[in-house]
Amino acid sequence: MTERDRNWLTLFATGLILLIVYPFFADGYQLTVIRDALIFGLFAASLDFFWGRTGILCFGHAAFFGLGGYVMALITLNGSVPLAGLVGLLGAIAAAALLAAVIGYFLFFGGIRGSYFTIVTLATGVICQQAAISWSSVTGGDSGLIGIPPLEIDFAGIRIDLGQDLASYVFISIIVAIVVLLLWQLSRGRWGKVLTAIQDNEVRAAALGHNASLRLLLTFVVSAAIAGLAGALYVCMAGLIAPDLSGLLLSTEVTVWVAVGGRGTLLGPVVGALVIQRAQQEISSFNPSLWPLILGLLFIVIVFALPDGVLSIFSRLKAIFRKTEPAR
Amino acid sequence: MSQALLKASGIGVRFGGLKALDGIDYAVGERELSCIIGPNGAGKSTFLNVLTGTLRPSQGSVLFAGTSITGLGLNRIARLGVARKFQIPSxxxxxxxxxxxxxxxxxxASAARSTKELLELVQLDRVAGKLAGELAHGQKQWLEIGMAIAIGPKLLLLDEPTAGMTPQETLATAELLLRLKGEFSIVAVEHDIRFVRALDCETLVLHQGRKLRSGPFREIEADETVRNVYLGRR
Incomplete structure (x- = not known):
């Protein structure tokens, strides 16, 4: 295990402890705030799994989040689907994965990379938001769908009812922790190393027998599937879905969370999502129009001053201390 | 010559009006070591690109183990057993x-050696944990040769494997290839005559896109025409 891995696990464990301790000090409302922020943290981690490992930015990731949300909403609101909660979650994951597979297939196997990929995915996000607004007989148009019931899973003797604040907080914390841990395992193992190789030199990786396009496609699909899961979880916590949740603004925000938290770290983006949403609430409470300005400025500062994210301050400080230490 | 593993017949390549290669026949037997030499602009790299299937010739055909690999994806070609070391260490x-x-x-799925064996083979076991980007130039070249061997190829194609190496490193590279000879076929495109001399193998000389001579290096070296166009002007 490398030093980097140990640091990651330490940070992960610290985060877990904070999540466990928090309910002893917080009231129900505060728990739901953190819970919803964590769902967006999961969304950020899903983008980071793709962007951080391949170096290719998907600027329409909210399309998958929104699609997952709409699928969940439609299945649970239908009323005749058995095990609606579970079917909704699986359906959301599958729908997002399928959309990513279709878009990704044509892009990756067509040799589209880099900023062209970013532009096409940006357009995809805009199209999805437009579809959500226009197809009002299904999606409820501009006002979206409301009255989505809290997640209730009753399957094989296991009964989970997430109408309670604490129960839903615990459930989401567990899901986020497990998914982030799995993504981390995938990133540091064979899968991640081959992706790093492809990012370094795709032609070389292909000349060694790796099917780079397929590997990128599968990574994109996994990333989108998790974004879809996050979207589905969000709508059954919030109880509503609207076209904004598949739109450009959310895609921009998730990009900022990842960039601020530290691309390629998986944990950083979760922290980034929590911190920035908190800041957004504070700032919006005294002046709502100030927030987009600050968000934009923050993004620019991060990209120029701390391209590896805010968490990289620690490793930078460490490097400075090492330099000033007398040589042994 | 044993049965040909790689067979190129009547290869011609045109880039617009420029004839880069013209009517080249070439064959490499199984487990054979051979070299392609020629002055700058002779068409060596173009020919190698044709042999690896990455460039479709305007005329002629390339068969690897009896089937055409031209136009296949890079990863498919690698999986059939063709390994390549690029000119710029990548x-x-x-x-x-x-x-x-x-x-x-x-x-x-054909890797024959473990990573540890490969590290020893290319003498990089002491820097195993170092980032490849921080290696010295010669070490990068060796690492890339190691990576090409790692896929367990039937045919290893090396594009100027000793470019930028010191004379000692060049000779060590030749020794490495001689050790691997007999395990799989090797084709080295080279510029450095000392290296080719050390390999002492079947050699194809290209000049202005055409085959000038081919045969054992000793005969090539003694050939008057080859000396004039190439060896004499070092």
Whole structure:
């Protein structure tokens, strides 16, 4: 295990402890705030799994989040689907994965990379938001769908009812922790190393027998599937879905969370999502129009001053201390 | 010559009005070592690109183990057993030396050597944990040769493997190839005559896109025409 891995696990464990301790000090409302922020943290981690490992930015990731949300909403609101909660979650994951597979297939196997990929995915996000607004007989148009019931899973003797604040907080914390841990395992193992190789030199990786396009496609699909899961979880916590949740603004925000938290770290983006949403609430409470300005400025500062994210301050400080230490 | 593993017949390549290659026949037997030499602009790299299937010739055909590989995806060609070392050392700079070899071994199902054996073979066991981007130039070249060997090829094509190496490193590279000879076929495109002399193998001389001579290096070296166009003007 490398030093980097140990640091990651330490940070992960610290985060877990904070999540466990928090309910002893917080009231129900505060728990739901953190819970919803964590769902967006999961969304950020899903983008980071793709962007951080391949170096290719998907600027329409909210399309998958929104699609997952709409699928969940439609299945649970239908009323005749058995095990609606579970079917909704699986359906959301599958729908997002399928959309990513279709878009990704044509892009990756067509040799589209880099900023062209970013532009096409940006357009995809805009199209999805437009579809959500226009197809009002299904999606409820501009006002979206409301009255989505809290997640209730009753399957094989296991009964989970997430109408309670604490129960839903615990459930989401567990899901986020497990998914982030799995993504981390995938990133540091064979899968991640081959992706790093492809990012370094795709032609070389292909000349060694790796099917780079397929590997990128599968990574994109996994990333989108998790974004879809996050979207589905969000709508059954919030109880509503609207076209904004598949739109450009959310895609921009998730990009900022990842960039601020530290691309390629998986944990950083979760922290980034929590911190920035908190800041957004504070700032919006005294002046709502100030927030987009600050968000934009923050993004620019991060990209120029701390391209590896805010968490990289620690490793930078460490490097400075090492330099000033007398040589042994 | 044993049965041909790679057979190129009547290869011609045109880039617009320029004839880069013209009517070249070439064959490499199984487990044979051979070299392609020629002055700058002779068409060596173009010919290698044709042999590896990455460039479709305007005329002629290339058969690897009896089937055409021209136009197949790079990864398919690698999986059939064709390994290639590029002219510019192209290792994965963000991965360690060991990880570079791991990634190479995972590319195909035919890896014959363990990463540890490969590290020893290319003498990089002491820097196994170092990032490949931080290696010295000669070490990068060796790492890339190691990666090409790692996929367990039937045919190894090397494009100027000793470019930028010191004379000692060049000779060590020749020794490495001589050790691997007999395990799989090797074709080296080279510029450095000392290297080719050390390999002392079947050699094809290209000049202005045409085959000038071919045969054992000793005969080539003694050939008057070859001396005039190439060896004499070092």
């Amino acid at each position: 290792v994965f700079p963000s991965l360690s030396v060991e990880e570079n070899l791991d990634v190479a071994r995972w590319g195909t």
